[in-house]
């Protein structure tokens with residue numbers, strides 16, 4: 754099991770933001786911004802490239818809910834998904850990083 758599957762299974766604790774039957778959002782253990790939350794599907798899919806459009810649509814809608822809970826929906830935020838080796842992905846389980854809570858530096 755990868756680390757996110759262990760979090761979903763409750764084997765590794767996390768600071769939850771929002772959860773439903775399919776998705777979980779929790780604070781990143783090594784935050785890169787004042788707010789840094791990860792949104793994942795509970796069922797493991799390796800990465801964005803492997804995900805089908807239904808899953809990505811549902812995960813996107815979940816992210817829209819998460820940012821409302823975080824109260825950053827109006828002030829703005831950034832979502833990032835690292836994919837594969839060149840993308841710098843460390844955990845082989847689809848996830849969106851949700852970054853915000855401060856003015857973020859320009860990235861691209």
Ligand code: 5GP
Pocket residue numbers: 756765767768779780781782783784791834835841842843844845
């Ligand atoms: P990636 O590089 O795969 O896009 O991002 C993986 C993220 O998972 C990293 O930002 C890392 O800090 C986070 N992470 C890794 N292990 C844990 C953990 O056990 N708990 C939490 N909350 N985050 C983790």
